[in-house]
Amino acid sequence: MKTNPHRLMLSLFLCFWTILGCQPEYREDLDYSHRVLQTWEIDEIEDGVIVQFEEVFWEPDDTISLRELITEGLVVDGRDVLEIGTGTGLLSVLSLRHDAVSVVATDINPAAVANAKYNAAMLADDRSLDVRLVPKDQPQAFSVIRDDEQFDVIVSNPPWEDGLVGKPLDHAFYDPEFELMDSLLDGLPRHLKPGGRCLLAYGHRPAIERLRESCQERGYAFKILDERTIEELEEDFLPGMLLEVKVPL
Numbered sequence: 088m089k090t091n092p093h094r095l096m097l098s099l100f101l102c103f104w105t106i107l108g109c110q111p112e113y114r115e116d117l118d119y120s121h122r123v124l125q126t127w128e129i130d131e132i133e134d135g136v137i138v139q140f141e142e143v144f145w146e147p148d149d150t151i152s153l154r155e156l157i158t159e160g161l162v163v164d165g166r167d168v169l170e171i172g173t174g175t176g177l178l179s180v181l182s183l184r185h186d187a188v189s190v191v192a193t194d195i196n197p198a199a200v201a202n203a204k205y206n207a208a209m210l211a212d213d214r215s216l217d218v219r220l221v222p223k224d225q226p227q228a229f230s231v232i233r234d235d236e237q238f239d240v241i242v243s244n245p246p247w248e249d250g251l252v253g254k255p256l257d258h259a260f261y262d263p264e265f266e267l268m269d270s271l272l273d274g275l276p277r278h279l280k281p282g283g284r285c286l287l288a289y290g291h292r293p294a295i296e297r298l299r300e301s302c303q304e305r306g307y308a309f310k311i312l313d314e315r316t317i318e319e320l321e322e323d324f325l326p327g328m329l330l331e332v333k334v335p336l
């Protein structure tokens with residue numbers, strides 16, 4: 088009989104955790120077929136590690152300020168949250184751990200959907216998490232969100248550049264023709280509750296300038312939640328800049 092190497096990797100990983108006395112319980116609803124690329128410790132999660140599946144994005148420096156805001160407990164607690172482009176699920180996991188009432192997380196990369204579900208199951212009470220796969224031919228920000236769904240907070244560390252997508256991981260970097268950015272902005276009046284906030288992490292100056300301009304065109308409030316100004320930034324930079332977009336009441 089042939090052994091699936093991906094399954095074997097995850098089994099070895101589970102054995103390792105079992106030996107350490109932290110055995111995760113087997114769950115029918117999780118997809119264990121992905122290869123684990125690496126595990127990461129991060130300051131915000133002291134009692135576990137973030138598992139990164141192969142073909143899934145990881146760069147925690149993108150979202151330092153956004154994670155700070157979430158863990159301070161002022162942004163998500165008691166609120167309905169949508170995360171667009173969840174990757175490993177890091178931001179959604181933190182939102183669940185900081186008392187979000189519900190979290191909907193989306194991604195266009197099937198490995199990311201499986202990864203986010205896995206991490207949430209291991210690191211949070213995931214009963215109020217709903218992870219949805221965005222079809223490749225419907226990449227708009229709200230394509231898997233019902234017309235009547237509304238959120239207090241929409242968070243995203245989206246792809247930062249216009250470019251072509253080949254393999255699944257490319258979705259982490261490229262937003263072809265900025266369809267995701269534009270559809271996100273277009274959908275805010277329908278999907279943000281009155282007074283709600285859209286919080287975005289960007290580390291690419293041209294994308295930030297485009298976002299600022301697009302917000303002005305739509306009459307939205309655009310705010311930099313950062314000490315830095317756009318003018319002093321390099322074209323590409325880290326840590327990512329935290330931006331807030333609000334729709335006037």
Ligand SMILES: C[S@@+](CC[C@H](N)C(=O)[O-])C[C@H]1O[C@@H](n2cnc3c(N)ncnc32)[C@H](O)[C@@H]1O
Pocket residue numbers: 144145146149150171172173174175176177178193194195196199221225226227228243244245246255258259260267
């Ligand atoms: C820069 S990564 C950020 C991942 C994660 N939120 C983080 O901060 O580590 C962007 C993520 O958005 C996803 N993505 C790209 N286009 C998307 C779309 N149209 N709809 C949903 N997710 C998308 C990518 O697959 C990737 O996981």
